Amino acid sequence: MRKIFLPLIMASTLCSTTLIAVEFSQSIKQAMSSDIRTDNEKARDRNRQPEATLAFFGIKGDMKVLELVPGGGWYTKLLAPALRDNGKLYLSLGTKRLKESLLTKSPFDKVELVGSEAYDFENLDFNLNDLDAVLTFRNYHNFDENERISVNKAAYKALKPGGVYGVVDHTRRHMQKKNDENGRRFDPVLAIKEVQQAGFVLVDYSNLHYKIDDELRFEVGRKTVRGNSDRFTLLFKKPE
Template identity: 50%
Template sequence: MNKRIGFKAGGALALSLTLGLGFTAPAAWAQTDDFDSTRNKIEMAMQGATRTPAEIARDDIERRPVETLEFFGLRDDMQVLELVPGAGWYTKILAPTLRGSGKLYVAIGTDTVAERVLNEPGFDEVEVLNLPDGMTLRELAPFEFEVEDLDMVLTFRNLHNMNAESRAHLNDAIFNSLRSGGLYGVKDHTRRHLEPDNRENGRRLDPVLVIKEIQDAGFELVDFSDLHASVADDLTLEVGHESVTGRTDRFTLLFRKP
């Protein structure tokens, strides 16, 4: 396959990367399973009583959960691990969708979601996976998750909080937790390709670097999506700046364990 990816450099789509020259990608991702039942469950979860008006307001404009989870290949009978769930924006959608047929695990930075969400009705099947004592997202040593043969691992805007060494340890642990054929979905804020660290880009990541790091852990790049691309963001400002917050350019990547 000769798949071309365009990533912003400067204010335009100036970097065109041909997979197969620097990267190895498998045949095009084909989602053959029927998504209709899963879509229905996601849409019902989006109307759940635990979701706040502020969370619902982000559905269509910013986060597009139906389209995002369909791209990642979610099915309602999967064993799924969500990393760094924060206050539970995606947990509130994933848990009801998987309840009964699949299973949701959460790991790393789970205190808030455990306190505010997991004790609510309908979230009792979600299981928290704990890191080894003393380990944090920013300082990960080699470790393993307390589960194997997962179908999917998802992380939304979290990898930028880690240094390269911690990301490598995390990617290794994710690889080992997935079954053969398991999927790894990543979304994060875009940094200009090859741009050195500066005061504005600390919470951004070069998507080409992310692809290389995850492939180094043994994954195959399956596909990419421009679902969360944003012309409002020229990649020069800190992601919390008032002119781009909630509208940052974000890359969306899907990987598979061979």
């Protein structure tokens, strides 16, 4: 009997997991068309590919997710409604603008701020230990070396065993020294090394945001580069 029921249980679990992923994808699509988003935000969907990016990171609607440095809320406006009913979205670092402008409204009223609202990296602690995922989009380059160490350690501590850490940022050439043109880019090899030093395991990388015609020479805000910068997309995991 055990040999019969075990495959059935496994098949049922797989179907349930697949259904949750499909439902989350549909929720993201609905959020993408929401009136809460500006036309400029919607115009970036094609380039940033949020549905595919979140699928690569394995995000589902029943997860507890922490977004770091949410900025103006581009991803927050997608994640908050998609996680509102069955999951949980947390925000940390540089959250004051969203706290005052967005988080008092539905469907953002269940979003919770943790850690530092400003950019206080000393003794950084998100005061969580059961997160399914920590995500940061195009922000890793903003931190200096000590701040990156602090962020990576805090992310590791906040995740449950098996939890994932997703990092997206503008690509800098490997071992290229910082200059006036590459300050908002980061060396992906160095990023991998630093995150691994915090205890994470590199699981996978994606070419979703690979741009063959970005020469990695110019500032990402230049007209010839903006919206077409090459970005690395890395998936790490906290060992179980």
